[in-house]
Structures are given as C-alpha cells and as structure tokens.
Amino acid sequence: MVVASLELKPDRPLVICDADEVLVQFLVGLERFLLRNNRKLVLKSFAIHGNVVDAATGETITHDEVTRLLKDFFQHDTHQLDPVPGAADALNALRAQAQIIVLSNLPETAREIRRAHLASHGMDYPVIAGSGPKGPIVRDIVQAIKAPVVFIDDLPPHLTSVAQATPHVHRLHFVADRRLARMIEPAQDAHRRIDDWPSARTWIESVIS
Ligand SMILES: [Mg+2]
Known part of the structure; x- marks a missing residue:
C-alpha cells in the first residue's frame, strides 16, 4: 500500500x-522461529545481528545468515505473532x-x-x-x-x-x-x-x- x-x-x-x-x-515470536531452526537469540544487547547463536554449539551465526533468517521469519511467522x-x-x-x-x-x-x-x-x-x-x-x-x-x-x-x-x-x-x-x-x-x-x-x- x-x-x-x-x-x-x-x-x-x-x-x-x-x-x-x-x-x-516480535521478540517472543522470533525466539520461537529461531529455536525451530536450531538457533537461539542471546540478548547481550539491543540487537539481533551478532546475538544469534547455534543452539547446539553456541557458535555465533554470521551477519548474512541472520539477515536471511529474518527474511524467512517475516515471510513465515508474521501471521503467528502474539x-x-x-x-x-x-x-x-x-x-x-x-x-x-x-x-x-x-x-x-x-x-x-x-x-x-x-x-x-x-x-x-x-x-x-x-x-x-x-x-x-x-x-x-x-x-x-x-x-x-x-x-x-x-x-x-x-x-x-x-x-x-x-x-x-x-x-x-x-x-x-x-x-x-x-x-x-x-x-x-x-x-x-x-x-x-x-x-x-x-x-x-x-x-x-
Ligand atoms: Mg518495532
């Protein structure tokens, strides 16, 4: 529009x-989405990039992958947010x-x-x-x-x-x-x-x- x-x-x-x-x-919904994708948000600061880790290894996820995950999140989970x-x-x-x-x-x-x-x-x-x-x-x-x-x-x-x-x-x-x-x-x-x-x-x- x-x-x-x-x-x-x-x-x-x-x-x-x-x-x-x-x-x-948004945040609660994003956390749900990330867990489904074996990712986890670690809220060290007021940001998403840099704060997403692999749920199993704790390894920080790259900037580009977080950008891609966010795009998927908006497309697939927007209608599920509380x-x-x-x-x-x-x-x-x-x-x-x-x-x-x-x-x-x-x-x-x-x-x-x-x-x-x-x-x-x-x-x-x-x-x-x-x-x-x-x-x-x-x-x-x-x-x-x-x-x-x-x-x-x-x-x-x-x-x-x-x-x-x-x-x-x-x-x-x-x-x-x-x-x-x-x-x-x-x-x-x-x-x-x-x-x-x-x-x-x-x-x-x-x-x-
Ligand atoms: Mg806002």
Missing part, C-alpha cells in the same frame, strides 16, 4: 503506530477520536500477511510497509493533516528520524517486551516513554483532544 492511497481525513487526529514490539510480540496485551482495546477506543494506521518496517511481500493477522486480532487498520528511518515517510503521510498526529515506535532511531522530519508530531516510545524494555533507555527524541497500552491510551487521548 502506498501513502497516496490512504484516504486520510485532514481534520481528524492521526495515530501512526509501529507493529513489532508495539502491537505484536498480540501485545491491551493493544487492540486501546486502538479501538482511540478510533472514536482518531484515524489509525500501522507503519511497519517489513518486506512488502509480508505486508498483506501482517494486515490480515492484525485484523484477525481486532486491529483492522491500513498497513504501510516501510524500510529505513521512518521520518521521510511520516512526513509524506502527515503532509495534509491539520489535526494532531501521534507516532509510536519501540526503536529510538525512528523516533529521532520523525523528530527531525516532522517536529510537530507527538512521539511516544513504547517497548512491549519486558526484557527489551529493561535494556533500552527512554528515547531522547520521544515526548514520553510508556510500555503498557492502558497508560499509552490515556497519554494519546490527552495529546489528540
């Missing part, structure tokens, strides 16, 4: 929401006041799988497949929007990119997985860091109304 086909309403608040570690449990608790309810409440879209960095070939999977868990929203820093695409999306916009992501570089491209957008740093949340400091370029959906909903409502 391309930005031009979103049919956004200029006068309605907009929530632009990441999926992995915000709406769905939803983040409270996400569907919060978005459902927010849609009374706002339009909602999902901006997820994943291969375009996995976009429809992601959209259908989110819909099957009560999150039936347009999905844009992005790649790279999210600032430029967010600038395109919000170009015509005159109402408040909220951007939500777990990765600080995206929050920085959006801060640079569109400083007026309200930025929420959200990390669903508790282990990741402990490893990652509140992003400097976010307005708030919140890791649970009931509280996130309250904050989002306060900035869009």
Whole structure:
C-alpha cells in the first residue's frame, strides 16, 4: 500500500503506530522461529545481528545468515505473532477520536500477511510497509493533516528520524517486551516513554483532544 492511497481525513487526529514490539510480540515470536531452526537469540544487547547463536554449539551465526533468517521469519511467522496485551482495546477506543494506521518496517511481500493477522486480532487498520528511518515517510503521510498526529515506535532511531522530519508530531516510545524494555533507555527524541497500552491510551487521548 502506498501513502497516496490512504484516504486520510485532514481534520481528524492521526495515530501512526509501529507493529513489532508495539502491537505484536516480535521478540517472543522470533525466539520461537529461531529455536525451530536450531538457533537461539542471546540478548547481550539491543540487537539481533551478532546475538544469534547455534543452539547446539553456541557458535555465533554470521551477519548474512541472520539477515536471511529474518527474511524467512517475516515471510513465515508474521501471521503467528502474539498480540501485545491491551493493544487492540486501546486502538479501538482511540478510533472514536482518531484515524489509525500501522507503519511497519517489513518486506512488502509480508505486508498483506501482517494486515490480515492484525485484523484477525481486532486491529483492522491500513498497513504501510516501510524500510529505513521512518521520518521521510511520516512526513509524506502527515503532509495534509491539520489535526494532531501521534507516532509510536519501540526503536529510538525512528523516533529521532520523525523528530527531525516532522517536529510537530507527538512521539511516544513504547517497548512491549519486558526484557527489551529493561535494556533500552527512554528515547531522547520521544515526548514520553510508556510500555503498557492502558497508560499509552490515556497519554494519546490527552495529546489528540
Ligand atoms: Mg518495532
């Protein structure tokens, strides 16, 4: 789906929401996938490359193989990820006041799988497949929007990119997985860091109304 086909309403608040570690449990799903492939994630740092080992020998898996594994993961396991608790309810409440879209960095070939999977868990929203820093695409999306916009992501570089491209957008740093949340400091370029959906909903409502 391309930005031009979103049919956004200029006068309605907009929530632009990441999926992995915000709406769905990426890390838990990736760990399941890796174990099926005799691989294991050792969370020494907030990264995947460099932290995947052979489950039997403990040997570190090469950068190229991790890239290939991630591609397979998105293709085959996107539809199996567990939803983040409270996400569907919060978005459902927010849609009374706002339009909602999902901006997820994943291969375009996995976009429809992601959209259908989110819909099957009560999150039936347009999905844009992005790649790279999210600032430029967010600038395109919000170009015509005159109402408040909220951007939500777990990765600080995206929050920085959006801060640079569109400083007026309200930025929420959200990390669903508790282990990741402990490893990652509140992003400097976010307005708030919140890791649970009931509280996130309250904050989002306060900035869009
Ligand atoms: Mg994410």
